[in-house]
Amino acid sequence: MQYEEFLAHMQTCIEQMATPNYQVQFLSVMKNNDVEQNGVVLMKEGERVSPNIYLNSYYERYLQGESISDLCREIMELRITTMKENVLDEVTEDMSFDRWKDKIIYRLVNRKSNKKRLQEVPFMQLVDLAITFHCLVRNNDDGIGSFLITRELMERWNLTVKELYQLAAVNTPKLFPSSIRTMEEVLQEMLEPMKEPSPLVFSDENEVEDYNQEIPVQLELSQTMYILSNSNGINGASALLYPGVIENFSNRVKSSVYILPSSIHEVILVPFQEDIDKSQLIQMVNEVNQTQVAKEEVLSSSVYYYDRLLKELTV
Template structure:
């Protein structure tokens, strides 16, 4: 079946699979499943960089939270030969997992600033690629980026759950954009602390795997040096503690300044993705044109369009504590 037929099949049959799953899981044989209590809607959800994903949402009477189940990746599995029955059961499992997680969420009144003030965070996105979405929400320009604002519903070992703050919520709060930015900045720095790690160390850890604890400190250091020599450039990865939307850390107070002062040089900042940036000490022999090519090639071959942040590179000057788009 083609993609549209797949979407239609899922929407028309998902409740049958949900019913069968509930009956199978109930050992007491007392489960009552009334399809009239449910409604299945299909919708297109706009994600980062203008990417639109197809989703279904199962609404149940009395439930305040109804998670979106994205179908694009499931269709890819179907095209690869995965049985449709298996895919439908996977969809049900994802729905049940998300509903269980949602049961622990405290749903706040997002129109009451006092209730959500401590849960407002911000995110860095590409301005041009998100023009359509930016029409719908308050945002602040930063270089060729936009800073958007989100309500953080949860952050745990399973990941994070958040929703965009629209003009409607922002208007209800009756505050200025600069105040919203300050609130979000303070919360984001507190809830998502930054971390910087040598790229060579990260690669070495991946290469060594379970052996990393068995290696002596000297042996581990030697391997790191070998990786760094192969790279040819000292690279450091800046992200947050969960590695999700960590590129936002370039907005944190003093992070770039303190790192550049510790290395006694200015920095090139490479937008690896929305999840992290790469910091490179600006030495005399560092070739910015090579760095531009590095970013361009990575964006074309390694970074998914939904995670792409920018094709530019940036230059941080510690003397004036300022980051700008690099211009030759």
């Protein structure tokens, strides 16, 4: 069954399961790198908001043998569970600046690949990347929840893009401290998942959660490489923006640094050496993007260079 046909069957099934006081709406949502995902919203009579449940992963499960009726039943149960948490009501209940000013964070995305998405949101440029701004709703064992700050919301708060950045530059490192570890340590933990995690090389705080992102094993160089992310490994490439992180790392290794964008979740730091061929680094980044990173998680195909003396980041 093709994907479009699957969506039609899912819509019929969910509409049959939903009671008359539910309005079922199927829609398409623009995600990172202008990747469109299909979702379903079940709006109950009397409620102001409802979660958008994405269906793309359910199609993969259908192809693996799960039935449409079982998948629809799970979606209905998920919708009920999510609304019991009242998270969405809390979000829309108070949209004042005072409510959210300490929850404003930033993320790094590819500017060219997000042309459609960036039309409606404030952002700042960094080389070929864009710094976008979000409000953190939830950060617990169930995961991270946030919403993107639009131009409309920025204007309602009477803020400029520069002011958003200043707030995010304070909040993001506090909420998601940076983590720098050697590639060898991360790969070793991937091969020995039951082993206790190795200590961090550098960290913004004493206790940091285990880093669990998948690291491309093809990236192998003779010199030591380091993984820069944040404490939970989600949207950790933004740690590249943290004040002093790259400068301090560069001073510790006593060299300028090549920065390889592994994904939106992490970047790879390679201390500069004369014998490193930058074109080889670019080739490796492109290969990893094409073979190991989901389209919506690709950050860039460029390789960046931080000059220790000039304290500048260039492509």
